[in-house]
Amino acid sequence: MSGWEDPSSTAMTILDPRDGAVVGTVESASRTEVHEAVRGARAACETWRRTAPAERGALLTRAAEAVEEHSHDLAVLNLRETGRPVEEAEGGIAAAAATLRQYAELGPLHRGHRLLGDYGAVDYSIAEPYGVAALFTPWNDPVAVAAGLIGAALVTGNTVLHKPSERCPHLGRLLGEILGPVFPEGVMTTVLGGPEVGELLAAHRGIGVVAHVGSTASGRDISQSAVVTGAHVIRENGGKDPLLVDAGVDPSWAASQAALGAFANSGQICTSVERIYVHREVADAFLSELAARARQLNQTRAMAPLVDRRLRRTVAAQVDAAIQGGARRLEGGRVPPGPGAHYPATVLADCTPTMEVMVEETFGPVAPVMVVDSFDDGLAAAATGRYGLASTVLTPDLTHAQRAAAELPVGTVKVNAVFGGAPGGSAQPRGDSGSGFGYGPELLDEFTRVKVVHWAEGMGG
Template identity: 30%
Template sequence: MTRLPDLEEALPTHHGLFYGGKWHSPCQKQYRETFNPGNGSVITSVAQADHEDVDAAVQAAAEAYPAWRAITPTQRAGYLRKAAEVIRKHATELALIDALNTGNPIAEMLSDANVAAANLDYFAGLIPMVKGETIPRENDQFHYTLREPLGVVARIVAYNHPVMFAGGKIAAPLAAGNTVIVKPPEQAPLSCLRLAEILADVFPPGVLSILPGSVPCGQALSTHPLVKKITLIGSVPTGKAIQRSAADTLKPTLFELGGKNALLAFPDADIDRLVDGITRGMNFTWAGQSCGSTSRVFLHESHHDEVVLRVLERIQALYKPGLPTDMATTMGPVISKAAQERVLDFIASGKQEGAHLALGGGIPTGNAAIEGGYFIKPTVFTNVQPHMRIAREEIFGPVMSVFKWKDEEEVLRQRTVGKIDAGFIWVNQVGRHFLGVPFGGYKESGAGREECLEELLSFTQTKSVNISLA
């Protein structure tokens, strides 16, 4: 049994802005309350960076950049591995903070910091791959290339796994020799602040900055001329807004955006494994708040009724809403009151448009411990049709839509993996990530690939050198 630290001792003691190796108060003295989604209570208030704060942080990161890019690959790898070691040491407290601030159950969050540490170790090992090439010469000409870092990189991360994203996504740009500014999710910034505290003495001042804030902070980062690349894990509208803001400075972007993922079951599917995959693939544990949730399930008419019945039984047995900081809790709330209202509106639209509400559909009652929290029962609709809103739009909540099909052409129009228009396809399982295997989406689900060599190289630029031997 994992022993949890005292919550008060785990929480960060700093609530300001971290850059230049120091903590700073926001220039405009703006702070924002951050909540415990499990009961709706205020945890504390956190600084909000505006344009002036962003400029100061970017200047500090730019000043730190020449020395950071100049150190040897072995030295840089050592810094990343030290950061991984520190994060692993504090993994349980970071998980507890995220459980409190995001609502995701602590039992599921325990691995997040270790995933972040694994990313740091992985990219530390890939640093020697940041290298150029020699090109066959032409007569008296000699050519070679160099791979060089970009400069200051900004990474905006999402609220469903803050420390996993913040700790893991600094790895590739730092490994490539860039300095990094992380903007934590405005709804759940506390684990990122604690991350800044524990890594403050690991990296040289200015190499890593943590700037909590909302839209003004993100806008300032995406338009600042010294920020050479900006990335996002977030929604499609936010990605489009950042792309527009970055256009004036021709900033490259890397986006991991939303998804309306499909689980397609063929008539010969193993029913036991299918029921397990459908149940786990929806990510009910963190209330469906995942861009990888398989929220659309296509079942063949030959097994539709049996599978639906078994999935409903399995969901009811496995997912019990409860306090996020309780190790026994198997399902948490959505992130905010606004998110709860948005998801309930989707559920209402599903009913109005004629889908059959097979399970859930409302706020759980009868548990005084979670009153005031932003909970929604695990919800399943059947008889869903493609034109319905719940079938077309990403809900980002615990709502699954089930479709019945009989003709392969009507459900897919193509059969092979090579023709499915998606960035990642799982066959006979759901949702796993593998370091070294490119992760990312097609169409509006994102741009670029992460968790692989391609991510590392995307934080570099190529310089070609010609030497005349005449």
């Protein structure tokens, strides 16, 4: 396995996706440094797991305050490394602080259960930490996602090794410098590096639980490593989330929802709308409105760039292949000249089920549309594919909404809104989109394992 080669000579040079300027270079952790980080986290485990949950929660609250104090610095690095506007980045950072506070409150309430056994005996279950948690977080909402995993892992008594995405290592390093000193030595450690460092961590037998938010390919590799090590794995990976637009909806409203779902954060959200099935009754008006909204974004240059040119090449290749295969470009779809990694909001009509842009994750500002003759046809098409993260249905028909909720094989079904939901919501993705709860109170269960105790009445003799 290449991950066991020493990556000490590997450096990560990051370019600003807005103009291609060099942000800086960060050295990857060496093999020795990775092993030392695991050793330090294991050494800190016993004391940390014995720390009162309320005390662990109090430290998480302090961590939330520290994140808020450095919000602007984190947001500026987020902009420089990923292109996300400062205002949006600060929104993600505020969500991160709120999530840390949420787990600070939930952690002390996490408990086992009394079990009904023989009369006179005592039977109960205990939730225990796994030990060392290796957390792999993405670049598209780097602080908020990291805070959720870090908070749930720490408050349940695990120590943490956090590997942020190699696409935003400066941001990951700063977050580690903010959070690490809040906790005792070895409890919260940041490990920087690319795929080689990730492989070292995932394959290390000192890791008890691995949480990964990122690509399906990386998640699959991590799962294969865990088969050997025995680590518990939590994954939220890629998606190809469908949007089903039913007959009877207002086409303008539906187009506004589609534009939000497909173009927010330049389409770089795990639950972005990535394929659209629109009923023929409203298709023409819907497509006209959606193209107009994309055109306005492009004319006003309101779209942030993609994270880098490597992702832009993937997005452009899918769009070009669709057009060559007969899709009709209503807006966008061309790589703009100049520096950076910009790509326009793009609307494609006349797409077919086998086009890559309708099958594989795009992760860019592309809205591929296929017209269907009935709600049944749209529902059947939306239910296809190897991913199972989320789906949205826009419909005035209660029965259709209920059918979508019952029949779509995904972790989250959204009715009449592409984004939103209760703050404690937690779903289990399906298929190649991952496994395990990634958010909410249930994430505390993912970071603990259950021990059952049977305490008999007799004393022997």
